[in-house]
Amino acid sequence: MISQNKHRFFLSLFFFISGFSFATWASRIPTIKTAFGFNEAELGTVLLAMPIGSLIGLPISGWLVSRYNSRVPLAVGYGLNAFSLALIGFTHTTFSLVVAVVLFAFTTRIFNISVNTQTLTLQKQFEKKIIGSFHGYWSIGGIAGILLSTLLLSQNVSIQHHFLAVGIIMVLITIYSFQFLLRGDRSKTGNKIILSKPDPYIFYLGVVVFLCAICEGGMFDWSGIYFQEVLKADIFTFGYLIFMTFMAASRFLSDFIIARFGMPKTYIMSAVCVTAGISLAIIFPTFWIAMIGFSMVGFGTASIIPMSYALAGASKKYSPGMAISIIATYSITGMMLGPPLIGYLAHAFNLRFSFVIFALCGLAFIPITRMFFDHQRRILAEDNKD
Template sequence: MERVAAVNLVTEKISHIAPAKEVMAQINKQRFFLSLFFFLSGFNFASWASRIPTIKAALGLNEAELGSVLLTMPISSMIGLPLSGWLVTRFDTRVPLTIAFLINAGSLALIGTATTTIHLVTALFLFSLSTRIFNISMNTQAITLQKLFDRKINGSFHGLWSTGGIVGVGVTTLVISLGVSIVPHLVIVAGFTIVITFFASRYLLRNDRSVSRDKQALTKPDAYILYLGLLVFFAAICEGGMFDWSGIYFQKVIKEEVFTAGYLIFMSFMAFSRFVSDKIIEKIGMAPTYLMSSLCIFCGITLSIVWPSFWPAMVGFSLVGFGTAAVIPMTYTLAGASEKYSPGVAISLIASFGIVGMLLGPPLIGYLAHAFNLKISFIAFAFAGIMLIPVSRLFFRLSS
């Protein structure tokens, strides 16, 4: 019945007696254009994140000051929590998704032109707020579309996010090698985003506004949501921290001039893992996948700390990318099965735990690096990775 109900949401233009091939063609088209937005999201985020060392040097920030600036993003996202949850219950998700991508493009251009810390903080606030809104919208669409298929497809969406990140890092590496400054780089990315958004948003899923189970949205999350939130929290510490600090780690600890190498290998293995994660989950199950993810993160970080040279660090960052990849899409899929909340609200609630992880992760690394050194500070990622084991065991014990 859930599959039938989801089909009825696909488009107002398809009649209930439309041939099955026509319906599936429309569904596949919507999947394609939603995938395009996942790709674009990863591309934009990587375009900003891989330029962090450039921004740090241009504004003369030390590690602690950079950590304080990076606090802007999770704080902005936390402020956007009630807004994003309200939007996905009041409008078709394509509406906030479209508006948020346009704001995201404008803020990315502002980041590129930032000449003062206040200017940068303002741009990051808008960038993070818009990212928060379109992430909830995209993932709500992804969960709805997944109900129309006989196999899991959510991991592939997140794989395309990582692929976009790889392309973003690759483009950044190229423009840096060509001596292109940050201003034209990020302004061009912003213009590209605006064009794609106006073209592709018309083909997204329609009539997916949630109309039930949302009166409880502001109540205390139940244990089901709490455990899922904690899994996202620890994954966000690792994932967000690696986004923000992997380039600086390779620059300061590994002493590599091409500091994007660590970020690129991390994103590459994250993308690869997300494309195969759906098949891995179908083969071994979700509980063993959480265990495997946890061990990969822990071993990868440990290797990078104990042997801080190019190839051990590359292998270590590869393991971390492989380990973090499946956790968030897998957890969002479980959130869609909540009996208390609609998918949009469940994802919004769980994402709030991720925001806290993002809040603690990058700034924590900055403060620890300032107090001790950057290599020692990465122990925080190893701890967060290993915590996925006890939390996932508690969740599956609860839901069994």
């Protein structure tokens, strides 16, 4: 019998290596841009491969989680994810790069739906909230990935050796950790998408996640470029590093913050941090001001996805796995629009101007979440009448 804490440890480990893997890819985007000679618009077009691959993976991941226990698609998806990451490093044509990135995004989506389904199942065995800590470990993994990338860049280690080494580590961890994942979590009901008028409960959460995904995706893919081209920083990973560091800190604190202030106020605080932080970086494009601004954006965006996933898991219409799959559709749409939109705006105007999109998304958190909680209160009131 595997203990709850052991399940939690190995799920945390999967979140950690997932963040490590994603940061490995994202921190090397400037390297790829230089190697292929892309301009901002061309890079934005290549980055479309990520959300396209994720969208392809969404219906498949939802079906897999409803058909099997989530640990099976989790492990298989992550093993293939490690292979696709290594493959990116060895591409030499734009076509092969796009194919490898699509595969990387596709397998990432299968893994993410599966691992978040596991966390919602495990959360039911704990009295205190633990979901925020899982996403915190994702951010810690991201920090570790950025630090390793920064070190390897300083030592002129090739992207091929970098990605291959990380891929091998990912496979070894997946093979060993499989035995410690939750079993028997396949839901028997709520596994089919009901084609009807959108459920307001899921819709409002989806829009919030969509806006957050634009911010996160844009920061993941363009923070390094911003520090490289706008701030002229010698080590362009600093912006991504500070963003991820404060995202991690916020996620470990998020369970405490939510318990202290409640989700409605936490969403508002997130909106203020994102809007104020990115505004600082745009208005005062100097290294240290941008570092402060990027840290605020990281702190602000961190709680949005964990809170929204937790709320989605309480849906009365869908199973946790299917609810997360639907919410993830909004997330991937945001990821699809965010990075390319930044690229096209940067090409048409400049990179500083394009980052205004993040401030607008941050402001929009406030009215959308207010509509969600108003709807939630109406549902509770109706249930109490019955």
